Structure formats: structure tokens, C-alpha cells
Amino acid sequence: MGILDFLKRKPEPTATVAKERLRIIVAQERSTRGAPDYLPMMRNELLEVIKKYVHVDIEAININVERDSGHEVLELSVALPDGKPAATPAT
Amino acid sequence: MTAEIIVVTSGKGGVGKTTTSASLATGLAIAGKKVAVIDFDVGLRNLDLIMGCERRVVYDFVNVVHGEATLKQALIKDKRHENLYVLAASQTRDKDALTQEGVEKVLDGMSEDGFDYVVCDSPAGIEKGAHLAMYFADHAVVVVNPEVSSVRDSDRILGLLASKTRRAERGDGAIKQHLLLTRYNPARVANGDMLSVKDVEEILGIDVVGVIPESEQVLAASNSGVPVILDAESPAGQAYSDTVARILGEERPLRFTDVAKKGFFQRVFGG
Numbered sequence A: 001m002g003i004l005d006f007l008k009r010k011p012e013p014t015a016t017v018a019k020e021r022l023r024i025i026v027a028q029e030r031s032t033r034g035a036p037d038y039l040p041m042m043r044n045e046l047l048e049v050i051k052k053y054v055h056v057d058i059e060a061i062n063i064n065v066e067r068d069s070g071h072e073v074l075e076l077s078v079a080l081p082d083g084k085p086a087a088t089p090a091t
Numbered sequence B: 001m002t003a004e005i006i007v008v009t010s011g012k013g014g015v016g017k018t019t020t021s022a023s024l025a026t027g028l029a030i031a032g033k034k035v036a037v038i039d040f041d042v043g044l045r046n047l048d049l050i051m052g053c054e055r056r057v058v059y060d061f062v063n064v065v066h067g068e069a070t071l072k073q074a075l076i077k078d079k080r081h082e083n084l085y086v087l088a089a090s091q092t093r094d095k096d097a098l099t100q101e102g103v104e105k106v107l108d109g110m111s112e113d114g115f116d117y118v119v120c121d122s123p124a125g126i127e128k129g130a131h132l133a134m135y136f137a138d139h140a141v142v143v144v145n146p147e148v149s150s151v152r153d154s155d156r157i158l159g160l161l162a163s164k165t166r167r168a169e170r171g172d173g174a175i176k177q178h179l180l181l182t183r184y185n186p187a188r189v190a191n192g193d194m195l196s197v198k199d200v201e202e203i204l205g206i207d208v209v210g211v212i213p214e215s216e217q218v219l220a221a222s223n224s225g226v227p228v229i230l231d232a233e234s235p236a237g238q239a240y241s242d243t244v245a246r247i248l249g250e251e252r253p254l255r256f257t258d259v260a261k262k263g264f265f266q267r268v269f270g271g
């Protein structure tokens, strides 16, 4: 091992990366648990529509099903890429 | 009197369900309970090997369900503990050999026979076999390894336990869930390349009932057909004893979760 290796910043431990990834995916799966089966499909189709206007990745789309007193609310959030104004609709 | 049904489940395969079922059932028997342990892995019988009774299997679980043998005929008495019995899985390839009514009948039969505990060793996955193993449970031991896919799968299983079981359907109180972290390697955790006990607890939102270290003696135990809990010298055996005591309501601190501190001679002379 050369002296340069000592000077380089230590990479993030993989366990920390694992924990963060699990935190997100577990939360997402819990929120859609027991939700309608069409949800993943709907998410994909929504992505196609949104992509016509803004460049976003599927990771930017979050679907939640909230249940409160008798009714269900489908919550959709799209994290828009920052700094960029929305593209003009493709025709 | 009704027997307490404990399912040992995980979602992901190969994480230590059968190892755990064998040690849990043996530990409960050592505590003086009358215990049966059932292999629900239809087509892939394995618990008999881990319990060391593979050559004494005459009738199996499916035979009892189909009325081809009585429960008494099919239960294999453990060589070491007279209040411990094994019900082997069938080697049939017919995955539909077990039915919900059939399983219920067998479990009711065990209650009538005065069993205190029935431990159900679930197959991997979330298909029919895993569903039947958990359906009638009062307690669930969810076996998880400190590894991403196992943790995610165990969260799926926790969700199913809370919704797809008889207790959930009838609304008569939730299943008691026990998270058991196995194949834990404190040295790798210290190095930052394995999820820690605390990480897993935080991600899943429940505390562990025990931590079983990765241990060479587990393979030795399965080689000889002796549940590892009977190897009182081994860290895994001791960790399983602690876990059984906790499931029975005792409070015990976690052991074997930190890197073993080397003694003076080891530090000076290495090893």
C-alpha cells in the first residue's frame, strides 16, 4: 500500500450504504403494501407521461397510498431536477 | 388446553430457519415443555437430518393430513429428550399435498395430545408452503441475516404475518413477532462491511430477540445430527439458549455481538 492510499479519503463503509438503501426501499414497500396491484404499472405509465415534459428518473417518482378514516388517498410526488426549467412539451 | 404455535420463517432461503427450528424446539424441551417440531418444507425434507432422526422416519406430515397414518404413528420421539417429537416433511413433489384444513386438523390433534409448543419450520419463499406454516401461528420467529436481500424479505414477511394469518383475519390479537438475527459476524460489523444489530433493528422497526453469531460449530452440529443448542461450549449454542429463555419471558443481555477482546497471552503471543 502506497502513501497515497493513506491520504485518500476513506470510502463510506458498505454497511452504511446498505442501511441507507434498505431504509428507502423498505419505507417505499411498506407504503404500498396492501395497495392495488395496478400501482407499479401505473407508476411506469405516469413516468412515460412525465418524461414528455421533464427529464426525470423513475427514482424521482414516489407513490404513496394513505389511509385515513374510511378513505384512501393516492399521493404522487415527482422530484423535479433542480435548476432546470420545465422543457417545452414535445409535440 | 391449546398448544402455542411458533412459526420459524424468513422469506429468503438458506438463512437458518431449520437450524433455528431444531435448536428452538430442543431448547423448549430442555425447559420442560412438551414440544413437537414440524417440517413444512414439502418435497425438501431436512429437519430430520438436523434433528438426527432421518433413519426413523416412517410416516410423514402429508400421511397424517391424508389420514394414512395417525399423529401418534407419525411423530418421531427424540432420542435425547422424551418430551420432544419430530414430524417429518413429505418427500412428495406434489406441492398441493398440504391443505389449510389438513394442517389445522394436525395442529388441533397436537393440542389434544397435550403439547405445549408446536414449532413450524417454514419453507423459503412466500408461496403456499410458507403461508400454511405461518397461518395458525401465535408466535413468529423471523430469521434474518445481516444482508440486504434477507432484511428486505423479512420486512415482507412481517407484513404478511400482520395481515395473512388467522389471528390477523379474526382480529384476535397480533402474532407475537420475534426477530432473530443469525450468522452475525462482529468483526465484519466493526470493519463497516456488515449491517449491525442496531442497523437491522432500525430498518425493520423491531428489536431482536437474539443474535446468533456465525459459528463453525453449526456445520459440525448438522454433520452429526445434533441441534447446535446442545453444544453448550459453542457461541451459537449459547446464543440459542439465551434466545429460547427470552422467548419464554426471561430477560438476558445479548452476548457475542462484539469483537472478542483478546486476552493478555493472546495479545502478546498472537492467536
Ligand SMILES: Nc1ncnc2c1ncn2[C@@H]1O[C@H](COP(=O)(O)OP(=O)(O)OP(=O)(O)O)[C@@H](O)[C@H]1O
Pocket (backbone or CB within 6 Å): B010, B012, B013, B014, B015, B016, B017, B018, B019, B020, B041, B122, B123, B124, B182, B183, B184, B212, B213, B214, B215, B216, B218, B219, B222, B236
Ligand atoms: N449461525 C450460523 N453459523 C454458521 N452457519 C450457519 C449458521 N446458521 C445457519 N448456518 C448454515 O447455513 C446453511 C442454511 O441453514 P438452514 O438449512 O438452517 O437454513 P434454512 O433457512 O432452513 O434454509 P431453507 O430456506 O433452504 O430451508 C446451513 O449450511 C447451516 O449450517
Ligand SMILES: [Mg+2]
Pocket (backbone or CB within 6 Å): B017, B018, B019, B041, B046, B121, B122, B123
Ligand atoms: Mg430449511
